Amino acid sequence: MNTDPIADYLTRLRNGIMAGHDAVVVPASSMKERLSAILKQEGYIHGYKAVEHGGRNYIIIQVKYVKTGEPVIHGLKRISSPASASMWAPRRSPRSRAGLASRSSPPPRGC
Numbered sequence: 478m479n480t481d482p483i484a485d486y487l488t489r490l491r492n493g494i495m496a497g498h499d500a501v502v503v504p505a506s507s508m509k510e511r512l513s514a515i516l517k518q519e520g521y522i523h524g525y526k527a528v529e530h531g532g533r534n535y536i537i538i539q540v541k542y543v544k545t546g547e548p549v550i551h552g553l554k555r556i557s558s559p560a561s562a563s564m565w566a567p568r569r570s571p572r573s574r575a576g577l578a579s580r581s582s583p584p585p586r587g588c
Contacts, residue, residue, distance in 0.1 A: 482506060487553045494540055494548045505534035513538055521550050 486509050493501030503509060505527055513525035513536055523539035541549040 481555075483508065483512070484555050486512060487555055490538060490540075490550070491553045493538075494550055499540060501538045501540060503536050503538065505536045509536055 482504075486503050489503045490501050510525070510527060513522070516522045516538075517524055521541060523541045525536050525538045528535050528537060543549060
C-alpha cells in the first residue's frame with residue numbers, strides 16, 4: 478500500500494489544530510522536517526523538535542495560537558499529489574486572507 482507522507486503530515490497537523498492540541502507528533506522524515514522549518518520561518522508554528530522514541534524518529538510540532546485562542550493556521554491543503562504535479566500561474570494563485578497566507582510550490586524536479 479502506497480501512502481502520501483506529506484498528506485499524512487498535513488492531516489495530522491490539521492487534526493491536532495482542530496482538536497486544540499498544543500503539540501502534534503508526526504513520524505519524522507527529512508521532507509517533513511523541511512516543511513516544519515518553513516512553517517516556523519513563516520510564523521505559523523512556535524517550533525518543532527526531532528525526537529527518538531522506541532527506536533523510531535518523530536517530529537513534535539508546537540502549534541501556534543493567537544491571544545483569543547484561535548489557531549494561526551486556518552487551513553491546510555495539498556495542491557498537488559505525488560502522481561500529478563499541479564502548476565499554476567502567479568496571477569491565478571488564490572488570494573490570502575489579510576495578507577497572512579503562504580504558498581509553497583516545489584520546483585519542477587521536486588525537493
